[in-house]
Amino acid sequence: MRGRERWDVFCRVVDNYGDAAVAWRLARGLSRGHGKAVRLYLDDLTVLARLRPETDAAAASQEIDGVQVCRWDPAEGFVLPADGIADVTVETFGCDTPMPYVETMAATSPLPRWINLEYLSAEDWVEGSHGLPSPHPRFAPLTRHFFFPGFTSRTGGLLREPDLLARRDAFQADAAAQAAFWRALAGGAPPAGALKASLFGYAGAPFAALLDALARHAGPVWVVAPEGAASAALEAWRHGRPARGDFTALAVPFVDQDRYDELLWACDLNFVRGEDSFVRAQWAARPFAWHIYPTGDGAHWVKLAAFLARYTAGMDRGHAAALTAMWEGWNRGEAVGRAWPAFAAGLPVFAAHAEAWAARLAAQSELVSQLVGFAERLARPAPRGLE
Ligand code: TRH
Numbered sequence: 119m120r121g122r123e124r125w126d127v128f129c130r131v132v133d134n135y136g137d138a139a140v141a142w143r144l145a146r147g148l149s150r151g152h153g154k155a156v157r158l159y160l161d162d163l164t165v166l167a168r169l170r171p172e173t174d175a176a177a178a179s180q181e182i183d184g185v186q187v188c189r190w191d192p193a194e195g196f197v198l199p200a201d202g203i204a205d206v207t208v209e210t211f212g213c214d215t216p217m218p219y220v221e222t223m224a225a226t227s228p229l230p231r232w233i234n235l236e237y238l239s240a241e242d243w244v245e246g247s248h249g250l251p252s253p254h255p256r257f258a259p260l261t262r263h264f265f266f267p268g269f270t271s272r273t274g275g276l277l278r279e280p281d282l283l284a285r286r287d288a289f290q291a292d293a294a295a296q297a298a299f300w301r302a303l304a305g306g307a308p309p310a311g312a313l314k315a316s317l318f319g320y321a322g323a324p325f326a327a328l329l330d331a332l333a334r335h336a337g338p339v340w341v342v343a344p345e346g347a348a349s350a351a352l353e354a355w356r357h358g359r360p361a362r363g364d365f366t367a368l369a370v371p372f373v374d375q376d377r378y379d380e381l382l383w384a385c386d387l388n389f390v391r392g393e394d395s396f397v398r399a400q401w402a403a404r405p406f407a408w409h410i411y412p413t414g415d416g417a418h419w420v421k422l423a424a425f426l427a428r429y430t431a432g433m434d435r436g437h438a439a440a441l442t443a444m445w446e447g448w449n450r451g452e453a454v455g456r457a458w459p460a461f462a463a464g465l466p467v468f469a470a471h472a473e474a475w476a477a478r479l480a481a482q483s484e485l486v487s488q489l490v491g492f493a494e495r496l497a498r499p500a501p502r503g504l505e
Pocket of ligand 1: 133137344371374396
């Protein structure tokens with residue numbers, strides 16, 4: 119590890135997969151794409167094991183894809199690594215870097231760089247907060263900087279592996295690869311011309327109403343739901359219903375994270391949620407509907423509206439309204455059946471839009487490169503944030 123710049127990434131799983139999913143992508147991108155020596159401290163390896171099945175959830179330390187993955191149990195106290203702290207420390211989503219580590223940072227000269235990777239939001243204020251410093255209340259001049267992902271050039275961008283879009287294009291142009299993918303996942307291929315949809319959402323989503331609408335859709339439909347809230351709802355919905363020849367609704371196993379991309383690429387319409395699958399659906403360049411992570415204070419409605427405003431800007435009013443009605447119905451748990459016909463009729467337009475949107479986002483530098491550049495700027499004498 120010596121010689122390479124050392125990065126430590128801290129992550130606590132609050133719930134579900136998104137925290138670990140984002141931290142893992144970041145750690146792998148730093149190692150693979152930028153040659154950094156990366157340790158990922160994660161408090162719940164069982165989550166990473168779902169995304170990367172080769173993970174040993176009981177191991178204190180293991181190497182996966184060039185990243186040193188270390189189990190970190192905040193309740194057990196933090197043991198400082200024998201070879202010291204890193205040159206750059208990233209905490210994800212305000213997860214609180216452990217105090218012994220912070221104390222060591224404060225006593226190190228020159229002061230190590232310390233960055234908090236924030237949640238993704240399309241809200242305007244993100245541009246003004248991206249890169250801001252926050253001196254530590256006890257250990258100033260030790261300073262933490264806030265790094266915000268986002269959709270505009272004045273934010274930190276989105277996670278995107280350098281070869282992602284080339285792999286997507288190759289897969290989407292390769293009928294045999296898609297057929298092999300479906301055979302492996304579902305034991306068979308969708309009928310020709312089927313509307314193929316993937317389902318991933320939180321337990322409150324109106325899955326049954328959506329499935330009712332899909333079952334009434336003209337033409338063949340092929341819906342798959344990886345194991346979770348969506349697959350449970352799908353099984354319950356299907357129970358006791360007669361099979362219909364050109365309508366297939368399948369509960370499939372939870373796939374590993376790289377294969378999940380292929381699922382999104384193989385479908386014509388993806389229902390996604392949270393943060394990471396939301397971004398991956400955009401890179402899939404296919405129409406999608408987002409189930410936003412609901413927060414108790416209702417802040418998610420503002421976040422949803424901010425994204426919808428960006429996403430539908432430039433779309434004609436009728437299609438923007440149809441897409442908005444579907445997304446809002448999907449998130450409010452109502453009116454999905456009413457919203458579906460106009461949304462379904464708009465799918466060809468949404469498909470062209472999704473391609474243009476992905477191409478526009480791809481013109482932005484991806485998040486890991488931006489983060490590395492940001493850390494380099496912080497290393498210069500008298501760093502002044504993002505100027
Ligand atoms: O799992 P999520 O709901 O994650 C979250 C958390 O709720 C977190 O607390 C919240 O803060 C954050 O979102 C915004 O949804 P997300 O972010 O989409 O992460 C899901 C990951 O799981 C993503 O990397 C895709 C992956 N996945 C698979 O690897 N295989 C699968 O079969 C499926 C359905 C998903």
